[in-house]
Amino acid sequence: MTKQAGTTTRSVRGSRTGRPIMALLDLLGRRWTLRILWELRDEPLTSRALRSACDEASPTVLQARLTELREAGFVELGDGGGYGLTPLGRELCETFMPLHRFAERWKR
Amino acid sequence: MTKQAGTTTRSVRGSRTGRPIMALLDLLGRRWTLRILWELRDEPLTSRALRSACDEASPTVLQARLTELREAGFVELGDGGGYGLTPLGRELCETFMPLHRFAERWKR
DNA sequence: CATCATGCTACGATAAATGTAGCAATGGAA
DNA sequence: TTCCATTGCTACATTTATCGTAGCATGATG
Numbered sequence: 117m118t119k120q121a122g123t124t125t126r127s128v129r130g131s132r133t134g135r136p137i138m139a140l141l142d143l144l145g146r147r148w149t150l151r152i153l154w155e156l157r158d159e160p161l162t163s164r165a166l167r168s169a170c171d172e173a174s175p176t177v178l179q180a181r182l183t184e185l186r187e188a189g190f191v192e193l194g195d196g197g198g199y200g201l202t203p204l205g206r207e208l209c210e211t212f213m214p215l216h217r218f219a220e221r222w223k224r
Numbered sequence: 225m226t227k228q229a230g231t232t233t234r235s236v237r238g239s240r241t242g243r244p245i246m247a248l249l250d251l252l253g254r255r256w257t258l259r260i261l262w263e264l265r266d267e268p269l270t271s272r273a274l275r276s277a278c279d280e281a282s283p284t285v286l287q288a289r290l291t292e293l294r295e296a297g298f299v300e301l302g303d304g305g306g307y308g309l310t311p312l313g314r315e316l317c318e319t320f321m322p323l324h325r326f327a328e329r330w331k332r
Numbered sequence: 333c334a335t336c337a338t339g340c341t342a343c344g345a346t347a348a349a350t351g352t353a354g355c356a357a358t359g360g361a362a
Numbered sequence: 363t364t365c366c367a368t369t370g371c372t373a374c375a376t377t378t379a380t381c382g383t384a385g386c387a388t389g390a391t392g
Contacts, residue, residue, distance in 0.1 A: 136327040141258045144323075147349070147379095150249045163370055174350045179371060189330075197358095197369055204330070212320045215252075219244040222297075222312070255348095255380070271339055282381045287340060305338055305389095 143188060148173055148181050153201070153209050156191065160200030251296060256281055256289050261298065261309070261317050268308030 144150055148170060155161065155169040167178055182199060185191035190205030201209060252258055256278060263269065263277040275286055290307060293299035298313030309317060 136331050137262070137324050138259075140323060140327040140330065141262060145253060145255055145258045147253055150253045151246075154245070154249055162368085164368080172351095174352090175371075176351090176373090177349055180349090182370095193370080199370095208323075208326060211322050211326050214319050215248060215316075216245050218316060218319050219248040222248065223244050270337080272337080280382095282383090283340075284342090284382090285380055288380095290339095301339080307339095 143184060146181065146184070148177055149185065150212075152178070152181055152185065153190065153205065156199060156201050156205075157209050157213070160194055160198040162198045166199060251292060254289065254292070256285055257293065258320075260286070260289055260293065261313065264299065264307060264309050264313075265317050265321070268302055268306040270306045274307060 151170055151173075152166065155166060161169060163175070163178070163182070166182075167173060167175060170178065182191060185205070186193065189202055190208055191199055192202050192205075194200055259278055259281075260274065263274060269277060271283070271286070271290070274290075275281060275283060278286065290299060293313070294301065297310055298316055299307055300310050300313075302308055
């Protein structure tokens with residue numbers, strides 16, 4: 117995959133049918149994507165704070181995921197610096213927020 | 225990571241804090257995991273039917289994901305063959321089912 | 333027996349993620 | 363201005379995950 121994508125339709129695994137849910141599941145199914153959304157859930161974070169929150173994940177992937185999430189319209193880079201959720205991103209985040217409660221009951 | 229895990233605590237990225245949500249986000253954030261749950265949403269599928277549903281993904285990963293999902297208690301192998309969701313798995317699946325509607329509005 | 337479908341594995345090739353280091357730009361303090 | 367710290371972001375070699383194809387063992391059925 118190229119590292120900069122512009123507006124070209126990035127090849128999205130399993131979504132050749134054009135069904136949006138597939139594209140979304142694919143995007144969310146990439147490493148650190150869900151975690152990033154989760155960590156941004158209630159306040160914007162700088163790239164480095166986000167990295168810390170994400171267990172010091174490599175900046176390479178984080179940057180890649182942030183780019184994808186920005187292109188998807190879920191995340192934006194505030195003009196004062198710092199990454200935050202867009203209204204759409206916040207909506208998405210709240211969509212899978214019940215996972216929290218579920219996970220607590222699950223416990224493994 | 226070893227391919228068979230027994231009962232040992234599999235190293236779960238980002239969940240060294242022991243917070244279940246992290247373990248869950250990590251599990252769901254692996255390739256094909258969300259998709260598998262999605263495809264099993266309303267009926268059990270044989271391993272091969274599942275593979276077809278998942279855009280012919282390589283059996284190696286699918287098998288690995290199915291093992292993880294079984295260990296997590298979300299998926300089970302019926303005695304007549306075929307993979308299906310456990311009650312817990314169905315619950316999880318319904319937790320992020322609203323993503324469908326969200327994705328439709330999103331469209332990219 | 334022959335056939336077919338099941339769950340599952342081997343293994344070389346390819347793609348993605350990691351870990352460490354560091355760059356250019358910006359914004360203060362000294 | 364000079365010095366430092368912080369920002370977003372990138373390079374690159376190593377390690378890990380995933381892909382793609384082939385195939386095995388088992389059980390059911392004709």
